[in-house]
Amino acid sequence: MKRSADPADPTPGAGPLYVTTPIYYANAAPHIGHTYTTVVADTLVRWRRLLGADAFSVSGTDEHGEKMVEAAATRGVAPAAFTAEISATFQQTWAELGIAPDAFVRTTDPTHTRNVQAILQRVWEAGWIEQREYDGLYCIGCERFLTERDLVDGLCRDHERAPEPRRESNYFFRMSREFDWLRDHIERHPEFITPERYRNEALAMLRDESGLGDLSISRPKSRLAWGVELPFDPEHVCYVWFDALISYLTGAGYPDDPAFAARWDVVEHLIGKDILKPHAIFWPIMLKTIGLPPYRRLHVHGYWNVDNRKVSKSLGNMVSPLAMRDRYGFEAFRYFLLREMSFGLDAGFSEEALASRVNADLANNLGNLVSRTLNLVAKWCDGRVPAPENEGDAEHAVAAAAVATTDAVAHAMATLRPHDALAAILDLASTVNRYLDTQAPWKAAKQPDGEARVRTSLATACRGLRALALLLAAFLPNAAQGIAERLGVPDLLADARLPDAAQAWDALAPGTRIDKGAALFPRIELRTED
Ligand code: ME8
Numbered sequence: 135m136k137r138s139a140d141p142a143d144p145t146p147g148a149g150p151l152y153v154t155t156p157i158y159y160a161n162a163a164p165h166i167g168h169t170y171t172t173v174v175a176d177t178l179v180r181w182r183r184l185l186g187a188d189a190f191s192v193s194g195t196d197e198h199g200e201k202m203v204e205a206a207a208t209r210g211v212a213p214a215a216f217t218a219e220i221s222a223t224f225q226q227t228w229a230e231l232g233i234a235p236d237a238f239v240r241t242t243d244p245t246h247t248r249n250v251q252a253i254l255q256r257v258w259e260a261g262w263i264e265q266r267e268y269d270g271l272y273c274i275g276c277e278r279f280l281t282e283r284d285l286v287d288g289l290c291r292d293h294e295r296a297p298e299p300r301r302e303s304n305y306f307f308r309m310s311r312e313f314d315w316l317r318d319h320i321e322r323h324p325e326f327i328t329p330e331r332y333r334n335e336a337l338a339m340l341r342d343e344s345g346l347g348d349l350s351i352s353r354p355k356s357r358l359a360w361g362v363e364l365p366f367d368p369e370h371v372c373y374v375w376f377d378a379l380i381s382y383l384t385g386a387g388y389p390d391d392p393a394f395a396a397r398w399d400v401v402e403h404l405i406g407k408d409i410l411k412p413h414a415i416f417w418p419i420m421l422k423t424i425g426l427p428p429y430r431r432l433h434v435h436g437y438w439n440v441d442n443r444k445v446s447k448s449l450g451n452m453v454s455p456l457a458m459r460d461r462y463g464f465e466a467f468r469y470f471l472l473r474e475m476s477f478g479l480d481a482g483f484s485e486e487a488l489a490s491r492v493n494a495d496l497a498n499n500l501g502n503l504v505s506r507t508l509n510l511v512a513k514w515c516d517g518r519v520p521a522p523e524n525e526g527d528a529e530h531a532v533a534a535a536a537v538a539t540t541d542a543v544a545h546a547m548a549t550l551r552p553h554d555a556l557a558a559i560l561d562l563a564s565t566v567n568r569y570l571d572t573q574a575p576w577k578a579a580k581q582p583d584g585e586a587r588v589r590t591s592l593a594t595a596c597r598g599l600r601a602l603a604l605l606l607a608a609f610l611p612n613a614a615q616g617i618a619e620r621l622g623v624p625d626l627l628a629d630a631r632l633p634d635a636a637q638a639w640d641a642l643a644p645g646t647r648i649d650k651g652a653a654l655f656p657r658i659e660l661r662t663e664d
Pocket of ligand 1: 155156157158159160166167168170171196378379380381404405406407408409436437438439444445446
């Protein structure tokens, strides 16, 4: 199968897309980190669909391995029942938050385990697997053997626990045979791993192979029985990472779904930097041995930290997306996630930071623009969108800002910078707010010849709101719909096509009856603990 180049299209990043989130471990409920990656994937899919492209998304739960056995044991439940419960929690959480991946893979699904076994058999027959003795330090948190560089004071850097010394007979995937090919592939395709710092990290791993070597892909059943049995040796189960990565194929319908090939042609993975190595090194080589082309892109983001420590299940400093929804509304949280983290870098979470972003951007800027515009329309234009009368430079500048913002958002999303896309959208809201300040229709209304000014400036602000609703639709779908409804165009987003719709400045019909509604984003007042 040959990978086609990005189709030439006037809007960057408008082609079809198959996007994946990591297949999350089913050992605890989702937290802010899982929510971030999943929200970015959801935003990207919505954005592509608004551009008229086919977009398909996969998420799921990773249910085999020692981590699951350990977690199930602490609850006194069998691994199958335990992971079924947590997997259901993931699925319910996404559904409650309005996020609907097109396919959700559980690695315990029979279709998936059949794929893993068929692939193992093929790779075995092709001579890529051999049995060896292994001696090393294993971290159950990471589900992998560590090297010296993964340790800080003898503890796993990510999980802050001591790895276990292990010596056992394992099957090895002979991936080192392809390191040269992979290095060459990464060097020739600068966009294969982004942002660039992670591409450089992957190249550094390949340059210094002492931390890599071949990959142990089996566990003796005497130690771990909870996994996919190796088809060529029933005394062993498959290593959890070899199993989990294959979910990206299962989710896209591999091998029989006629849609699979087209999806695989445009696959992009989203991950956090904790799992760079399996995705940047193991996975492209696995794909090569399976006979599939490498994925098109790997997008890597940084960590959410609380008090400068990575949020993680093992450290117990989780932030629950459902608790955030209950406290602040999910879209306020979703906005914070997308805007606060520069994709690729770490970001800090605190409720104070959330409150200050939401208050500044959503309550004082966007929300205030919606309410002041609609209040003025209610008061001075009989609750109907007025017709502009004498448009001049000021109005043309606002219209031009909407066109420029649409382009800026498209560029930012084509290179997966949702933070920059939102910054551009909120800048447009500031521009319209400033325009209203300057035009001051509330003053013009009281002047004898001010009527035309009132109508022109409020028509312009309403057009700005329409453009903002369209541009926000992928990022804050409920708020965008809320703006459309208040503006009296509840179907605005139903079949909208960007960029044209957002740039069709005069498409809002004069006379449309607005509906002020409640505040879009109330200010967050943090309670001080006594
Ligand atoms: O690694 N900040 O699953 P996992 C940002 N099952 N993102 C975070 C984060 C944080 N503090 N914590 C988690 C696994 N994430 C494997 C994946 S894929 C074939 C198998 C997000 O439950 C981020 O996307 O530990 C990270 O890569 C992922 O959750 C790890 O999820």
